[in-house]
Amino acid sequence: MTFTSEHPPFAVAVDLAVFTIRDGALAVLLVERGEEPFRGSWALPGGFVEPDEDAEQAAWRELREETGMDRFPGHLEQLRTYSAPDRDPRQRVVSIAHVALAPDLPEPQAGTDAADARWWVVDDLLEGPDDLDGPTLAFDHRQILLDARERVRAKLEYTTLATEFVAEPFTLPELRRVYAAVWGSPPDLGNFRRKVLGTDGFVVPTDVRGEATEAGGRRALLYRRGPATLVTPPMVRG
Structure with a gap:
């Protein structure tokens, strides 16, 4: 049996906003396109x-x-999902965008259809369309990146997602620096400690302490991720 349709065919794609923290800043993985459209x-x-x-x-x-x-x-x-009819000049392409994040991700290697790949500081890309520190992104990827950053910022308020940005075991100062990198400023120290230590299962303490500080202070206790996923009430964004 043959089926016909009045609707033209279209392609489905995925785009990835891959985040990590490098040198204290939220960074995203970008690739330099080696083929048209938007080559270079x-x-x-x-x-x-x-x-x-x-x-x-x-x-x-x-x-x-x-x-x-x-x-x-x-x-x-x-x-x-991003589905504007003219988002891709080749044909109608519907993109299902995803957010990915992890600690200490390695230097990327360009794939077969990319000329280069590297990490970019997110704020350098999103300060404005005429920002000289970052490139103009292809397709509608600037909007996707804006939406992805806001998704991560918002989820840090009411979930334990921040722990996915640090390698285990970690200290509370290391975890607080995640919030500073994603939000642009750190949360209030007292409120941060109350939320993290007062939320059952946010973090699980170990019996180990980290390295001594340069000031010779007490070594910070090391933690692992706990089973909790939600923070109620939410943490106030810095």
């Missing part, structure tokens, strides 16, 4: 969904290919 421009990594996979499988595949890691050690979630 920088873009979020991603690709088309293959016939034998769904969007989540495609996102994990692209994540492995772009980071060079067989097992991605962090968090992945769907952000939203």
